[in-house]
Amino acid sequence: MKQPIQLDGVEVANDIKRSLADDVKELKQKGIVPCLATILVGDDPSSATYVRMKGNACQKLGIESRKIELPEQTTTEELLLQINMLNNDEQVHGILLQHPVPSQIDERAAFDAIAIEKDVDGVTTLGFAQNAFGFAHYPSCTPAAIMAILDFYQIDIEGKHAVVVGRSPILGKPVSQMLLNKNATVTTCHSRTSDVSSHVQQADIVVAAVGKPEFIKGSWIKEGAVVLDAGYNKGNVGDCDYEGCAEKASAITPVPGGVGPVTIATLLKHTVESAKRNHLS
């Protein structure tokens, strides 16, 4: 049986990071250290892991990582105060508020408190629309990572039928808009879609962004489709049944090692771009 192309996220991420290394060097020669501030609220172990991974990735590339950790019972007001301090701190080029925050916090208000020029994770309401209209500086990182993988592997998007499963404000919705802006015909499915499989079966490009382990089955995949799995669930599995989908797909991202590493590389890229925009213009 013909094996699909494995869309190697580590390779794409390394490619991005290589070009960033030069930028970081150039900035440092001018006395500027790109800096990403991460905010972690509460004790969720997965969130702590994600934040740590992002911090480590910064460090490896010479980007400063400033870690803010706030207690589980933090109020919206306290969080907004913290974000405002970072907005006003000239040494900080990017702000990442790790999602999800504890339930007492108004997450949308917190996201929207991030200054648009430091919204390197692409979570603000305004940033969403700028991305939907095709002129955002910093699209949400996971959608941007998916687009970067398609670009790296020179996969045609124009005129293709893309089916996105998921409609969250930082993943399903923005990636749908980005594919649309690249001239794909885009169908967005979600938890209330009556027959997800019938839509996925028609897709030339499938984006899985649903957050359910191995939700998308091999039998749903059209022969030769490209499958991008943005899911990462307990047990290190994605939203697609990898084995099943790989039998039909012409190209597929593994989990782990697919979209994830590129998401982190994209965050670093946005942070460096923000530093350049602030200081080199």
Add this chain to the structure above:
Amino acid sequence: MKQPIQLDGVEVANDIKRSLADDVKELKQKGIVPCLATILVGDDPSSATYVRMKGNACQKLGIESRKIELPEQTTTEELLLQINMLNNDEQVHGILLQHPVPSQIDERAAFDAIAIEKDVDGVTTLGFAQNAFGFAHYPSCTPAAIMAILDFYQIDIEGKHAVVVGRSPILGKPVSQMLLNKNATVTTCHSRTSDVSSHVQQADIVVAAVGKPEFIKGSWIKEGAVVLDAGYNKGNVGDCDYEGCAEKASAITPVPGGVGPVTIATLLKHTVESAKRNHLS
């Protein structure tokens, strides 16, 4: 042959206007006259007609209509200055910049200069995202009109497959998001879609927002589908071949007398809501 339900935009518009009449009366008793400022740049006769229709509709309902007319050669800076004056004018509750503006003007910059609380036509970048996230005060008027028609006729949206043909920032994109937020599965097609008919043929709900006369044929319509035609082209025809589509549809908007009148009623509604928000809170 069974005739489809004709979705009567005039009836929906009258229903909206009836409820507005009471609001306007209440505002006036408090000494407040809701006011919509319209800006027309240049000499395009269709644009002039649209602005006049909107002004007349205001007048009939007791809403003040302030008409700003600027010459064809207006610059972006001059237009922004005008918009800023209206933003700062406490007597003005809504600002409508008639689309399209002459080509030397940066239309996006002009739209985004409108204060969000006066963006009753729903054209700002921020307003688009608020609508996509489901919390806009004033969604774009034509998309909101389409949703109002579906609501008035109690047409189920949840779990239905809606196919939107068109992806403009004030029509195709926002109506796709609104249908998605009402739990439709949404496919957005456009000029680069390889086979539009194959997508439309699957739709339970078709939204035509393409701007090409009678582009959508009766043969594309699934038996029993609901057809909403937001097009208005030369010769008083919509984007759908009405006769052909009516043979297959279970319900369909005529052109004229469909989406158009509801769009204007929605603009009035947003203006009155803005006046209420400003003065009655």
